[in-house]
Amino acid sequence: MIEFNHVSKIYGTVTALDDVSFTVxxxxxxxxxxxxxxxxxxxxxxxxxLARPSSGSATVLGLPYxxxxxxxxxxxxxxxxGARHPGRTGREVLTLGAMTLGLPRTRVGEVLDLVGLxxxxxxxxxxxxxxxxxxxxxxxxxxxxxxxxxxxDEPANGLDPQGIHWMRRLLRDLADAGCAVLLSSHLLHExxxxxxxxxxxxxxxxxxxxxxxxxxxxxxxEETFLELTAHEDRRSTxxxxxxxxxxxxxxx
Amino acid sequence: MxxxxxxxxxxxxxxxxxxxxxxxxxxxxxxxxxxLLLVEARKLVDTRSGKIITMVMLALVVASIAAxxxxxxxxxxxxxxxxxxxxGTLLPVxxxxxxxxxxxxxxxLTTFVLEPRxxxxxxxxxxxxxxxxxxxxxxxxxxxxxxxxVVAVVRTIPADWGVQPIWLLGWTGVNVLxxxxxxxxxxxxxxxxxxxxxxxxxxxxxxxxxxxxSVGAGLAEWLDLNTTCAPLVSGDMTWSExxxxxxxxxxxxxxxxxxxxxxxxxxxxx
Numbered sequence: 001m002i003e004f005n006h007v008s009k010i011y012g013t014v015t016a017l018d019d020v021s022f023t024v025x026x027x028x029x030x031x032x033x034x035x036x037x038x039x040x041x042x043x044x045x046x047x048x049x050l051a052r053p054s055s056g057s058a059t060v061l062g063l064p065y066x067x068x069x070x071x072x073x074x075x076x077x078x079x080x081x082g083a084r085h086p087g088r089t090g091r092e093v094l095t096l097g098a099m100t101l102g103l104p105r106t107r108v109g110e111v112l113d114l115v116g117l118x119x120x121x122x123x124x125x126x127x128x129x130x131x132x133x134x135x136x137x138x139x140x141x142x143x144x145x146x147x148x149x150x151x152x153d154e155p156a157n158g159l160d161p162q163g164i165h166w167m168r169r170l171l172r173d174l175a176d177a178g179c180a181v182l183l184s185s186h187l188l189h190e191x192x193x194x195x196x197x198x199x200x201x202x203x204x205x206x207x208x209x210x211x212x213x214x215x216x217x218x219x220x221x222e223e224t225f226l227e228l229t230a231h232e233d234r235r236s237t238x239x240x241x242x243x244x245x246x247x248x249x250x251x252x
Numbered sequence: 253m254x255x256x257x258x259x260x261x262x263x264x265x266x267x268x269x270x271x272x273x274x275x276x277x278x279x280x281x282x283x284x285x286x287x288l289l290l291v292e293a294r295k296l297v298d299t300r301s302g303k304i305i306t307m308v309m310l311a312l313v314v315a316s317i318a319a320x321x322x323x324x325x326x327x328x329x330x331x332x333x334x335x336x337x338x339x340g341t342l343l344p345v346x347x348x349x350x351x352x353x354x355x356x357x358x359x360x361l362t363t364f365v366l367e368p369r370x371x372x373x374x375x376x377x378x379x380x381x382x383x384x385x386x387x388x389x390x391x392x393x394x395x396x397x398x399x400x401x402v403v404a405v406v407r408t409i410p411a412d413w414g415v416q417p418i419w420l421l422g423w424t425g426v427n428v429l430x431x432x433x434x435x436x437x438x439x440x441x442x443x444x445x446x447x448x449x450x451x452x453x454x455x456x457x458x459x460x461x462x463x464x465x466s467v468g469a470g471l472a473e474w475l476d477l478n479t480t481c482a483p484l485v486s487g488d489m490t491w492s493e494x495x496x497x498x499x500x501x502x503x504x505x506x507x508x509x510x511x512x513x514x515x516x517x518x519x520x521x522x
Binding site for chain 1: 281282284287288295299300365366520521
């Protein structure tokens with residue numbers, strides 16, 4: 001349902017993304033894992049049409065996002081929970097979204113319930129929200145249209161352990177209901193807990209992808225992650241240099 | 253516990269797409285422009301700063317008309333014109349904030365994901381300030397009526413109700429142009445402080461340029477929107493005055509708006 005097809009992005013002399021290809025299928029939670037600055041956010045911005053790839057293409061539900069007529073009804077997106085007008089209430093943020101998408105106002109209350117923001121909290125301005133509350137608000141916004149595809153950039157940032165537990169169950173249930181979820185994170189343990197497939201990225205390149213088990217190779221995901229991110233400079237061949245790292249490619 | 257959110261078992265049930273109000277539950281139907289317009293109009297007044305700027309504008313219109321009335325007496329058309337000072341200063345600010353706000357607060361990240369056709373969002377943002385210019389002009393006319401009457405009674409002199417319709421129309425037109433200039437500057441610079449400084453300092457700048465010999469005077473004559481607008485109010489515009497107004501409007505509104513549109517369409521949203 002999400003497809004990156006040889007996506008590269010070059011800013012001047014810096015290659016932010018280098019031939020990124022992977023897919024996310026319906027009913028799965030895919031973790032997009034990489035250190036800070038690896039190109040995760042750039043890739044997600046390209047996916048939802050906020051940036052253009054230098055070459056290659058990214059599609060959602062078979063189309064480039066920006067070419068869908070009403071994309072936000074089918075694709076829920078949270079790119080930066082902090083990017084809100086501080087003077088707007090949480091409820092107002094959701095109301096604007098619901099109005100834009102032509103949804104009944106009752107939907108605002110529904111998504112607030114889903115993410116566990118209380119009536120009272122929803123009437124406060126976002127400027128006074130903690131990062132965790134902003135993340136919940138952002139996830140509520142992404143869920144407004146009842147999407148088939150969810151794209152979340154670092155959604156667990158600022159969530160407390162309870163919040164992470166809650167999000168894990170939320171995403172699991174959405175995936176079980178057929179949703180395709182792509183979430184990025186630089187924190188291995190978060191991703192390990194939530195995702196059933198993982199795409200590892202470093203310096204703009206996909207280093208490995210597969211299920212958590214495949215990537216662990218019997219010694220733990222962390223080992224693989226550290227090894228791949230440490231060696232990526234010296235590697236001359238493709239991802240196949242590490243046996244098994246390519247096992248999940250195309251499986252979605 | 254509310255903080256944990258609804259029990260996950262309920263979430264799957266809530267996940268299927270809700271029906272839209274008008275039944276257009278489809279991702280192949282574009283968002284109607286009317287909806288975008290309503291949303292962008294709402295964004296003007298749904299924050300504290302938006303409410304404050306609206307209240308300040310309304311209050312300044314009333315205050316300036318009342319103050320002028322107390323000084324010059326019950327001359328309705330003169331009193332209406334006084335409101336132009338407040339509107340000429342604050343309408344561009346409102347227009348600039350509309351255009352730049354999404355970049356200041358990075359809400360463009362949300363807005364352009366909801367509607368990736370950015371030119372439609374820009375069009376929807378442009379109309380409310382222009383409509384506000386018309387509405388506030390009408391408001392000033394309405395306010396001038398009772399104030400003129402009250403001043404006449406208090407001063408016990410007859411009220412001057414002489415108003416030329418063409419003057420009112422031209423005056424409203426000037427306010428709309430001023431708002432449009434703010435929109436164009438905001439769209440071009442995408443930076444509120446810079447656009448506001450330019451918008452507010454141009455009258456001073458033209459006063460200086462106009463004194464810089466014949467070239468400066470010529471420039472001011474053709475490009476200073478404040479000067480070229482003047483014949484609109486007098487109601488008898490000649491062809492050459494019309495050409496000057498068109499030239500200055502092209503320079504201050506059409507060109508920056510076109511460049512701003514290109515910039516917004518291409519800009520990578522971060």
